Amino acid sequence: MRKMEGSSRRGFKFCPLCGYRLRWRRENGRKRSACRKCGWVHYENPLPVAVCVVKNKNGKILIAKRNLRPGIGRWALPGGFIESNEAPEIACLRELEEETGLKGKIKRLAGIYSQDIRHHGSFLVIGYEASVSKNTLSLNSELKEAGFFSEKDLPVIPFSSHRKIIENVLRQGRRPRRRLINKGDLNAVWFRKGQGKRR
Ligand SMILES: [Zn+2]
Secondary structure, eight states: OOOOBOOOSSOOSBOTTTOOBOEEEEETTEEEEEOTTTOOBOOOOOEEEEEEEEBOTTSOEEEEEEOSSSSTTSEEOSEEEOOTTOOHHHHHHHHHHHHHOOOEEEEEEEEEEEEEETTTEEEEEEEEEEEESOOOOOOOTTEEEEEEEOGGGOOOOOOHHHHHHHHHHHHHHHSOOOOOOOHHHHHHHHHHHHTTOOO
Protein backbone atom coordinates (compact mmCIF):
# COMPACT_ATOMS: atom_id res chain seq x y z
CA MET A 1 0.00 0.00 0.00
CA ARG A 2 1.17 3.50 -0.80
CA LYS A 3 2.38 5.64 2.03
CA MET A 4 -0.29 7.95 3.37
CA GLU A 5 0.45 11.49 2.41
CA GLY A 6 -1.12 14.87 2.70
CA SER A 7 -1.93 14.98 6.38
CA SER A 8 -2.83 18.54 7.24
CA ARG A 9 -0.17 20.85 8.60
CA ARG A 10 -2.56 23.76 8.78
CA GLY A 11 -5.62 21.64 9.31
CA PHE A 12 -9.10 22.79 10.15
CA LYS A 13 -10.92 21.21 13.08
CA PHE A 14 -14.34 22.41 11.99
CA CYS A 15 -15.98 22.71 8.60
CA PRO A 16 -15.50 26.29 7.29
CA LEU A 17 -18.89 26.03 5.52
CA CYS A 18 -21.20 24.60 8.15
CA GLY A 19 -19.14 24.43 11.37
CA TYR A 20 -19.57 20.66 11.85
CA ARG A 21 -16.57 18.78 13.30
CA LEU A 22 -14.30 17.42 10.52
CA ARG A 23 -13.23 13.78 10.36
CA TRP A 24 -10.31 12.16 8.53
CA ARG A 25 -11.00 10.06 5.49
CA ARG A 26 -8.83 8.21 3.02
CA GLU A 27 -9.00 8.98 -0.65
CA ASN A 28 -6.59 7.55 -3.24
CA GLY A 29 -3.98 6.88 -0.59
CA ARG A 30 -4.20 10.39 0.84
CA LYS A 31 -5.65 11.39 4.16
CA ARG A 32 -8.03 14.33 3.97
CA SER A 33 -10.31 15.93 6.49
CA ALA A 34 -13.92 16.08 5.39
CA CYS A 35 -17.31 17.13 6.66
CA ARG A 36 -19.89 14.38 7.04
CA LYS A 37 -22.69 16.89 7.25
CA CYS A 38 -22.29 19.04 4.10
CA GLY A 39 -19.67 17.03 2.20
CA TRP A 40 -16.90 19.68 2.15
CA VAL A 41 -13.44 18.14 1.72
CA HIS A 42 -10.21 19.86 2.69
CA TYR A 43 -8.12 19.41 -0.46
CA GLU A 44 -4.61 20.67 0.13
CA ASN A 45 -3.07 22.13 -2.99
CA PRO A 46 0.19 23.99 -3.53
CA LEU A 47 0.11 27.77 -3.39
CA PRO A 48 1.05 29.30 -6.74
CA VAL A 49 3.96 31.73 -6.83
CA ALA A 50 5.40 33.61 -9.82
CA VAL A 51 9.05 34.67 -9.86
CA CYS A 52 11.31 36.11 -12.53
CA VAL A 53 14.85 36.24 -13.74
CA VAL A 54 15.73 39.78 -14.83
CA LYS A 55 19.06 40.26 -16.58
CA ASN A 56 20.68 43.65 -17.03
CA LYS A 57 22.47 44.60 -20.23
CA ASN A 58 25.69 43.02 -18.93
CA GLY A 59 23.88 39.70 -18.47
CA LYS A 60 23.87 39.98 -14.67
CA ILE A 61 20.86 38.58 -12.79
CA LEU A 62 18.70 40.43 -10.27
CA ILE A 63 18.71 38.64 -6.91
CA ALA A 64 17.04 39.99 -3.79
CA LYS A 65 17.49 39.33 -0.09
CA ARG A 66 14.08 38.64 1.40
CA ASN A 67 12.65 40.52 4.34
CA LEU A 68 9.64 38.18 4.64
CA ARG A 69 9.00 34.58 5.60
CA PRO A 70 9.64 32.08 4.16
CA GLY A 71 13.34 32.58 3.64
CA ILE A 72 13.72 35.84 5.59
CA GLY A 73 17.29 37.09 5.21
CA ARG A 74 17.97 34.69 2.34
CA TRP A 75 18.58 35.42 -1.33
CA ALA A 76 15.90 34.67 -3.91
CA LEU A 77 14.37 35.72 -7.18
CA PRO A 78 11.88 38.60 -6.99
CA GLY A 79 8.24 37.50 -7.11
CA GLY A 80 5.33 36.49 -4.97
CA PHE A 81 1.91 34.93 -4.64
CA ILE A 82 -0.56 34.97 -7.48
CA GLU A 83 -3.84 36.57 -6.42
CA SER A 84 -7.25 35.09 -7.30
CA ASN A 85 -8.22 35.87 -10.89
CA GLU A 86 -4.71 37.11 -11.68
CA ALA A 87 -2.69 35.69 -14.58
CA PRO A 88 0.71 34.38 -13.43
CA GLU A 89 2.70 36.69 -15.73
CA ILE A 90 0.73 39.71 -14.45
CA ALA A 91 1.38 38.63 -10.85
CA CYS A 92 5.06 38.23 -11.65
CA LEU A 93 5.42 41.75 -13.11
CA ARG A 94 3.28 43.27 -10.35
CA GLU A 95 5.47 41.70 -7.65
CA LEU A 96 8.65 42.74 -9.47
CA GLU A 97 7.48 46.35 -9.61
CA GLU A 98 6.18 46.39 -6.02
CA GLU A 99 9.40 44.94 -4.65
CA THR A 100 12.02 46.65 -6.82
CA GLY A 101 10.32 49.52 -8.68
CA LEU A 102 11.28 47.91 -12.00
CA LYS A 103 8.73 47.79 -14.80
CA GLY A 104 9.29 44.51 -16.60
CA LYS A 105 8.15 42.68 -19.69
CA ILE A 106 7.80 38.91 -19.86
CA LYS A 107 10.18 37.35 -22.38
CA ARG A 108 9.50 33.66 -21.84
CA LEU A 109 8.43 30.95 -19.42
CA ALA A 110 11.51 29.57 -17.65
CA GLY A 111 10.08 26.53 -15.90
CA ILE A 112 7.45 25.41 -13.41
CA TYR A 113 8.54 23.58 -10.28
CA SER A 114 7.02 22.32 -7.08
CA GLN A 115 8.74 23.16 -3.84
CA ASP A 116 7.99 22.14 -0.27
CA ILE A 117 9.10 24.59 2.39
CA ARG A 118 9.12 23.42 5.99
CA HIS A 119 6.45 25.08 8.14
CA HIS A 120 5.04 26.87 5.08
CA GLY A 121 3.72 24.02 2.94
CA SER A 122 3.83 23.28 -0.71
CA PHE A 123 4.34 25.84 -3.51
CA LEU A 124 3.99 25.73 -7.27
CA VAL A 125 6.70 28.07 -8.54
CA ILE A 126 6.23 29.51 -12.02
CA GLY A 127 9.39 31.12 -13.37
CA TYR A 128 9.70 33.67 -16.16
CA GLU A 129 12.50 35.50 -17.84
CA ALA A 130 11.66 39.20 -17.87
CA SER A 131 13.36 42.22 -19.37
CA VAL A 132 13.48 45.73 -17.95
CA SER A 133 14.28 48.98 -19.73
CA LYS A 134 15.80 50.72 -16.67
CA ASN A 135 17.58 48.98 -13.85
CA THR A 136 17.54 51.55 -11.05
CA LEU A 137 16.23 49.74 -7.97
CA SER A 138 13.77 51.16 -5.47
CA LEU A 139 13.11 48.47 -2.86
CA ASN A 140 10.01 48.12 -0.71
CA SER A 141 9.88 46.62 2.78
CA GLU A 142 9.62 43.04 1.43
CA LEU A 143 13.33 43.13 0.52
CA LYS A 144 16.40 43.84 2.64
CA GLU A 145 18.65 44.42 -0.36
CA ALA A 146 18.93 43.51 -4.03
CA GLY A 147 21.47 43.65 -6.79
CA PHE A 148 22.62 42.31 -10.14
CA PHE A 149 25.02 39.38 -9.93
CA SER A 150 27.08 37.62 -12.57
CA GLU A 151 26.68 33.86 -12.93
CA LYS A 152 29.92 33.12 -11.09
CA ASP A 153 29.14 35.52 -8.21
CA LEU A 154 25.56 34.42 -7.52
CA PRO A 155 24.82 34.31 -3.77
CA VAL A 156 23.53 31.13 -2.11
CA ILE A 157 19.84 30.74 -2.94
CA PRO A 158 18.10 28.25 -0.64
CA PHE A 159 15.06 27.72 -2.91
CA SER A 160 15.82 24.84 -5.31
CA SER A 161 12.99 25.96 -7.62
CA HIS A 162 14.61 29.41 -8.02
CA ARG A 163 17.99 27.82 -8.74
CA LYS A 164 16.43 25.65 -11.47
CA ILE A 165 14.71 28.69 -13.04
CA ILE A 166 18.01 30.61 -13.07
CA GLU A 167 19.75 27.60 -14.61
CA ASN A 168 17.00 27.44 -17.25
CA VAL A 169 17.62 31.09 -18.22
CA LEU A 170 21.42 30.74 -18.20
CA ARG A 171 21.20 27.59 -20.33
CA GLN A 172 18.93 29.38 -22.80
CA GLY A 173 21.45 32.25 -23.02
CA ARG A 174 24.28 29.80 -23.78
CA ARG A 175 22.43 28.13 -26.66
CA PRO A 176 23.30 29.24 -30.18
CA ARG A 177 20.78 31.79 -31.39
CA ARG A 178 18.09 30.35 -33.58
CA ARG A 179 14.51 31.10 -34.36
CA LEU A 180 12.09 29.47 -31.94
CA ILE A 181 9.48 27.28 -33.60
CA ASN A 182 5.96 28.21 -32.60
CA LYS A 183 2.78 26.23 -33.11
CA GLY A 184 2.02 28.04 -36.36
CA ASP A 185 5.37 26.95 -37.81
CA LEU A 186 4.73 23.32 -36.85
CA ASN A 187 1.36 23.41 -38.59
CA ALA A 188 3.04 24.85 -41.66
CA VAL A 189 5.62 22.04 -41.72
CA TRP A 190 2.86 19.43 -41.26
CA PHE A 191 0.87 20.97 -44.09
CA ARG A 192 3.88 20.95 -46.43
CA LYS A 193 4.59 17.31 -45.58
CA GLY A 194 0.94 16.45 -46.21
CA GLN A 195 1.24 18.04 -49.64
CA GLY A 196 4.39 16.05 -50.38
CA LYS A 197 6.38 19.23 -50.83
CA ARG A 198 9.17 18.32 -48.45
CA ARG A 199 12.29 20.32 -49.03
ZN1 LIG B 1 -19.76 21.11 6.51
